Amino acid sequence: xxxxxxxxxxxxxxxxxxxxxxxxxxxxxxxxxxxxxxxxxxxxxxxxxxxxxxxxxxxxxxxxxxxxxxxxxxxxxxxxxxxxxxxxxxxxxxxxxxxxxxxxxxxxxxxxxxxxxxxxxxxxxxxxxxxxxxxxxxxxxxxxxxxxxxxxxxxxxxxxxxxxxxxxxxxxxxxxxxxxxxxxxxxxxxxxxxxxxxxxxxxxxxxxxxxxxxxxxxxxxxxxxxxxxxxxxxxxxxxxxxxxxxxxxxxxxxxxxxxxxxxx
Amino acid sequence: xxxxxxxxxxxxxxxxxxxxxxxxxxxxxxxxxxxxxxxxxxxxxxxxxxxxxxxxxxxxxxxxxxxxxxxxxxxxxxxxxxxxxxxxxxxxxxxxxxxxxxxxxxxxxxxxxxxxxxxxxxxxxxxxxxxxxxxxxxxxxxxxxxxxxxxxxxxxxxxxxxxxxxxxxxxxxxxxxxxxxxxxxxxxxxxxxxxxxxxxxxxxxxxxxxxxxxxxxxxxxxxxxxxxxxxxxxxxxxxxxxxxxxxxxxxxxxxxxxxxxxxxxxxxxxxxxxxxxxxxxxxxxxxxxxxxxxxxxxxxxxxxxxxxxxxxxxxxxxxxxxxxxxxxxxxxxxxxxxxxxxxxxxxxxxxxxxxxxxxxxxxxxxxxxxxx
Numbered sequence: 001x002x003x004x005x006x007x008x009x010x011x012x013x014x015x016x017x018x019x020x021x022x023x024x025x026x027x028x029x030x031x032x033x034x035x036x037x038x039x040x041x042x043x044x045x046x047x048x049x050x051x052x053x054x055x056x057x058x059x060x061x062x063x064x065x066x067x068x069x070x071x072x073x074x075x076x077x078x079x080x081x082x083x084x085x086x087x088x089x090x091x092x093x094x095x096x097x098x099x100x101x102x103x104x105x106x107x108x109x110x111x112x113x114x115x116x117x118x119x120x121x122x123x124x125x126x127x128x129x130x131x132x133x134x135x136x137x138x139x140x141x142x143x144x145x146x147x148x149x150x151x152x153x154x155x156x157x158x159x160x161x162x163x164x165x166x167x168x169x170x171x172x173x174x175x176x177x178x179x180x181x182x183x184x185x186x187x188x189x190x191x192x193x194x195x196x197x198x199x200x201x202x203x204x205x206x207x208x209x210x211x212x213x214x215x216x217x218x219x220x221x222x223x224x225x226x227x228x229x230x231x232x233x234x235x236x237x238x239x240x241x242x243x244x245x246x247x248x249x250x251x252x253x254x255x256x257x258x259x260x261x262x263x264x
Numbered sequence: 265x266x267x268x269x270x271x272x273x274x275x276x277x278x279x280x281x282x283x284x285x286x287x288x289x290x291x292x293x294x295x296x297x298x299x300x301x302x303x304x305x306x307x308x309x310x311x312x313x314x315x316x317x318x319x320x321x322x323x324x325x326x327x328x329x330x331x332x333x334x335x336x337x338x339x340x341x342x343x344x345x346x347x348x349x350x351x352x353x354x355x356x357x358x359x360x361x362x363x364x365x366x367x368x369x370x371x372x373x374x375x376x377x378x379x380x381x382x383x384x385x386x387x388x389x390x391x392x393x394x395x396x397x398x399x400x401x402x403x404x405x406x407x408x409x410x411x412x413x414x415x416x417x418x419x420x421x422x423x424x425x426x427x428x429x430x431x432x433x434x435x436x437x438x439x440x441x442x443x444x445x446x447x448x449x450x451x452x453x454x455x456x457x458x459x460x461x462x463x464x465x466x467x468x469x470x471x472x473x474x475x476x477x478x479x480x481x482x483x484x485x486x487x488x489x490x491x492x493x494x495x496x497x498x499x500x501x502x503x504x505x506x507x508x509x510x511x512x513x514x515x516x517x518x519x520x521x522x523x524x525x526x527x528x529x530x531x532x533x534x535x536x537x538x539x540x541x542x543x544x545x546x547x548x549x550x551x552x553x554x555x556x557x558x559x560x561x562x563x564x565x566x567x568x569x570x571x572x573x574x575x576x577x578x579x580x581x582x583x584x585x586x587x588x589x590x591x592x593x594x595x596x597x598x599x600x601x602x603x604x605x606x607x608x609x610x611x612x613x614x615x616x617x618x619x620x621x622x623x624x625x626x627x628x629x630x631x632x633x634x635x636x
Binding site: 095096097108112113114118121122125126128129140141142143158160161192193 | 285286287289290293318319320323347348351352355356358500599600601602603604
């Protein structure tokens with residue numbers, strides 16, 4: 001199979017009033033990789049994600065998912081594309097009136113016509129897969145801890161067996177132990193389900209542990225490269241980001257930048 | 265997605281081909297269910313032609329194979345057991361021991377049980393709402409001691425939001441209801457030759473009852489819902505907890521200004537509604553009965569007692585208190601979910617209107633006993 005990008009963003013321009021967020025941003029995500037999106041606060045990471053998801057129509061440029069330009073498609077044409085990816089939002093965005101099980105079932109009910117018992121079984125399988133136990137399935141989102149909400153959000157994102165998964169700051173707000181467990185979950189899912197994962201993150205440990213390639217948003221454009229190479233990028237902000245005080249420990253722990261390499 | 269079934273010496277061989285995904289799940293289950301396992305001792309599953317197998321497809325396959333195994337059929341794979349099957353096994357094994365969820369716990373059935381539960385909840389609700397009322401008043405009296413704690417800016421904002429912006433709709437309703445009363449009564453009374461009493465009917469009706477009651481009901485819909493929704497979403501967003509945690513009493517900054525603001529706004533709105541109602545009466549009398557304005561004014565003067573206006577306006581702050589409390593109380597009760605928010609807003613509006621009408625009935629009896 002010829003390798004082609006799952007996501008191809010080219011010449012993306014986003015602006016709000018006179019404020020230009022992206023100015024000719026290019027990004028490519030390849031099959032079966034974990035792609036990390038990094039950038040300073042306010043650099044437009046979330047706007048980029050919203051553009052890719054079709055929630056934020058860009059001022060210019062194209063966004064292709066599986067070769068189809070989503071900026072030119074109607075809502076009806078977008079439906080099958082939207083069914084092919086899953087999104088876990090930063091705050092979880094679980095439907096607060098539904099239990100975890102019902103949250104996972106909702107996309108299945110919308111897209112498919114399945115028996116109730118099968119729905120229960122499949123939803124429960126997804127919930128177990130992300131490391132939640134069956135007790136959590138019957139709970140409402142308000143009764144879950146922060147880490148459980150994030151896991152439940154992934155379970156819902158996996159509801160339709162997508163091949164592409166978007167994660168918005170999956171480890172933010174988690175303690176280091178939970179964050180590490182979460183990184184392992186991401187790697188496990190990527191490997192087992194052969195997912196392509198796009199992940200916005202601020203967590204350097206998480207980047208070094210899980211990502212194959214990283215795209216850094218600097219000066220309204222994106223510089224992307226493999227993790228090993230991006231740390232040596234000459235841009236000042238990137239240097240500061242990967243070589244600053246906070247980054248040193250994470251790099252040493254992951255063995256990046258001192259020749260030990262990094263497996264993914 | 266297809267399953268080809270072939271007979272072999274000891275049983276069956278299944279050739280799985282194509283895409284086995286969530287969208288083909290029903291078809292896959294149907295085809296697998298159609299396979300007759302009677303007399304089969306060995307089942308060979310050939311996965312070499314399999315295009316893709318996602319978790320849902322694997323689940324269907326796994327269920328079929330489990331059924332076969334429990335029927336005593338030997339299952340083997342050609343081309344290897346798919347990883348997805350192993351993944352499902354591992355996942356289920358990891359969480360083994362925990363009971364499957366039975367959905368939300370089913371309450372015990374029975375009418376008596378329901379009535380009992382309702383009564384307990386209603387009693388609880390009464391106690392809580394009285395506690396809420398008490399705390400609101402205690403906070404109000406405590407903050408009366410200094411102007412700063414009374415938060416005049418916040419009170420003014422609520423007077424604006426619930427009062428000034430409601431002027432057009434309150435005036436329109438007052439005008440329309442006067443038109444209805446005047447029109448119908450003019451029609452009836454003219455037949456009796458006492459059409460001058462239309463003025464009495466409009467004046468007393470508007471000043472004593474309609475002006476204040478209709479304004480209260482309209483603003484109950486507007487303000488009780490906005491109070492409940494605003495406070496409720498603050499609860500959902502932990503903003504109320506944030507206030508409490510920073511040592512600020514949410515009753516002082518959120519509830520007292522709302523109650524106070526609305527208690528100022530509603531009497532003022534009532535005065536406007538009264539004025540518009542009387543003006544509407546004048547217009548109708550002019551058009552329908554050819555009554556000159558001077559005659560209308562003098563008749564209005566004759567028809568009202570000194571207390572008529574005050575009987576109406578006195579009720580306004582009481583209604584305002586009930587409406588604001590219903591809105592705030594229900595808003596503060598919101599916990600957990602968006603659905604809860606919608607439910608509490610509905611309850612707030614219904615209760616506010618109910619309380620206003622109940623209070624109006626009590627006022628009517630009271631004023632009758634007092635002979636005013």
